[in-house]
Amino acid sequence: MSTLTADPTATTRAATSPSTAEVNSTLAGIMRGEWIKLLSLRSTWWALTSTAALMTLASLAYAMSLDTMAEDPVTAPGIEQMHGAEIVASGFPFGMLIIAVMGALSITGEYSTGMIRSTFAAVPTRLPVFAAKALTLVVLAAAVALVSVILSYLVTMAQLSQYDLVPALADPGTWRVLGGSVYCLTAAALFSLGLGTLLRSTAATVTVALTVLLLLPGILSFVTLDWVQTIVSYLPLPASSTLLTTGTTDVPGANLSTYTSLVVVAAYAVVPIVTAAVALRRRDA
Amino acid sequence: MIEAHELTKRYGGKTAVDSISFTIAPGSVTGFLGPNGAGKSTTIRMIMGLDRPTSGSVTVNGKPYGHHRSPLGEVGALLDAQAVHPGRSARSHLRTMAATHNIKASRVSEVIEMTGLAGVASKRVGGFSLGMGQRLGIAAALLGDPRTLILDEPVNGLDPEGVQWVRQLVRGLAAEGRTVFLSSHLMSEMAQTADQLLVIGRGRIIAAGPVQQVIDSVSGGAVRVRSPHAGELAAALAADGVTVTLPESGTLEVSGTTAEHVGDVAFTRGLALHELSPRSATLEEAYMSLTQDAVDYRSHTTTARSRTEKGQNQ
Structure with missing residues (x-):
């Protein structure tokens, strides 16, 4: 235990010497603090690698299934109607799952461990550190979504070329689907961050976030009441799905216009974040 | 300098801190003494701006804590439970806090050395003993070289050598003219470390002043x-x-x-x-006498109550 032996003389010496560091709280510093926070946790790296791995593998699996579709005379004509970008982006729900958990953990991990008190002791005004956290998360979520889409594009290329389905970069449809994928995944991260700030508990946040983001449309698809189906079309997954296709999609309830979908998806990010920011300022840590 | 003015905190119907006023002067060690549940941690959380007072106010070095441009340069705090993510290494934890104030990496290494954590700095905090966690908390408190230190139960879980070290550390910091505010429920620790005492029970200040004066006021010898x-x-x-x-x-x-x-x-x-x-009475006797009406969780009260409840159930 010699490593734990403190040297009292060291204390006095260092404490007497005036601090040479420029000790001042700045926004740039707070941003850097949040970066270190996210990247110094193993769970972040697990989330990032599994997002990329799962999204890429899912798109590859979907691309490989084109072979069986082509053999079946019923499904074979459908292949021509497909857009290659939809296949590249087909790992989207897996990405949403993990990125939502990552967004939730970035704040609930602080509340459940007590870290939040260190965070707020360093930044007692709170909002700057919350903004920094949101921004860090946006950058990280967008980056991993982009990398996953690029990887998916590359691994499916050989298979898609056999069916002449490699999405052309000159085709605006390609950018709509792939860009929409990154846009919606980033929104999912912010949705969970906002929700996690309000609920504080990891279990509660992950349950609510995944239910709203992924499960609810499937569950409610059996309720054929008109007003329920209207609600379903405004849920995150159906709203995202209309952005992730160039034609129509078989996701239940995906019938909003492109612009409505863009706004609805943005609202899922902005509303929880703003509500959380207001609550964060008022509540005891 | 910490100044509280009629500071009050209520949680629902329960009053945790009841209109307390005090001034903690620089250059000395002030002990914040009270039984568990007396309101020590709540008071400290209000000083740090973590909890919002129901009424009243508290300032550190002349301003509410949150109004300082360099909060960690004004106040370094060791907060009650370990306020650290267990998945992060000690060094990473300190780096996240240092970054917010543009504190150099060399200062992070310095506080790691000071607190004797050099050998475990790259290990994840989740595996730390209570004593190592306390050392990390103290390292975080020292990070900004603050004028005021607030340490909530700093000797909790420390071995005798660690206790001795904390004692020397806080005496040294006070001797440099800093304000040191130290909470504890251990009166023996306070007798050896503190110059001034602030005794709290059930959310109220029940005694304040130099240690010997507090003892004399109670015992009369x-x-x-x-x-x-x-x-x-x-x-x-x-x-x-x-x-x-x-x-x-x-x-x-x-x-x-x-x-x-x-x-x-x-x-x-x-x-x-x-x-x-x-x-002359010992601090321990003074403390018992001061707080005998102010202990929230006393063993015999609990038994009495559970007996009554049992009676009602029958």
Whole structure:
């Protein structure tokens, strides 16, 4: 235990010497603090690698299934109607799952461990550190979504070329689907961050976030009441799905216009974040 | 300098801190003493801006904590439970806090050295013992080289060597002119470390001032007398305001008067004395006497209550 032996003389010496560091709280510093926070946790790296791995593998699996579709005379004509970008982006729900958990953990991990008190002791005004956290998360979520889409594009290329389905970069449809994928995944991260700030508990946040983001449309698809189906079309997954296709999609309830979908998806990010920011300022840590 | 003015915190119907006012002066160690649940941690959380006071106010170095441009340069705090993510290494934890204030990496290494964590700095905090966690908390508090230190139960879980180290550390910091505010429920620790005391019970300040003064205010001192004529002497001493007890035969505990007076009375009556010793109460006795009405969770109260509940259930 010699490593734990403190040297009292060291204390006095260092404490007497005036601090040479420029000790001042700045926004740039707070941003850097949040970066270190996210990247110094193993769970972040697990989330990032599994997002990329799962999204890429899912798109590859979907691309490989084109072979069986082509053999079946019923499904074979459908292949021509497909857009290659939809296949590249087909790992989207897996990405949403993990990125939502990552967004939730970035704040609930602080509340459940007590870290939040260190965070707020360093930044007692709170909002700057919350903004920094949101921004860090946006950058990280967008980056991993982009990398996953690029990887998916590359691994499916050989298979898609056999069916002449490699999405052309000159085709605006390609950018709509792939860009929409990154846009919606980033929104999912912010949705969970906002929700996690309000609920504080990891279990509660992950349950609510995944239910709203992924499960609810499937569950409610059996309720054929008109007003329920209207609600379903405004849920995150159906709203995202209309952005992730160039034609129509078989996701239940995906019938909003492109612009409505863009706004609805943005609202899922902005509303929880703003509500959380207001609550964060008022509540005891 | 910490100044609280009629600081109050209520959680629902329960008042955790009840309109307390105090000033903690720089250059000395002030002990914040009270039983568990007395409101120590709540008060500290309000000083740090973590909890919002229901009413009243508290400032550090002249401003509410959140209004300072360099919060960590003003106040370094060790907060009650470990306020650290267990998945992060000690160094990473300190780096996240240092980054917010543009504190250099060299200062992070410095506080790691100071607190004796050099050997475990790259290990994840989840595997730390309570004592190592306390050292990390103290390292975080020292990070910004703050003018004011607030340490909530700093010696909790430390080994004797660690306790000694904290004692030297806080004495050193106070000697440099810093404000040191130290909470504890251990009176023995306070007797050795603090210059000033702030005693809290059930959310109210029940005593404040220099350590010896707080002790004297409660005990008023007692005189221990051993005499073969204990009975006679007890009768002779009986007067208004004087209490005489006989802890064992031939021995008297006299309070409410001085040793001189006891000696004079014995002399005039011609009673031999074998011992006459003025005894000042210990901090522990003062503390027990101060807080006996202010303990929220006392064992016999609990049994009494559970018996009543059982009675009602039948």
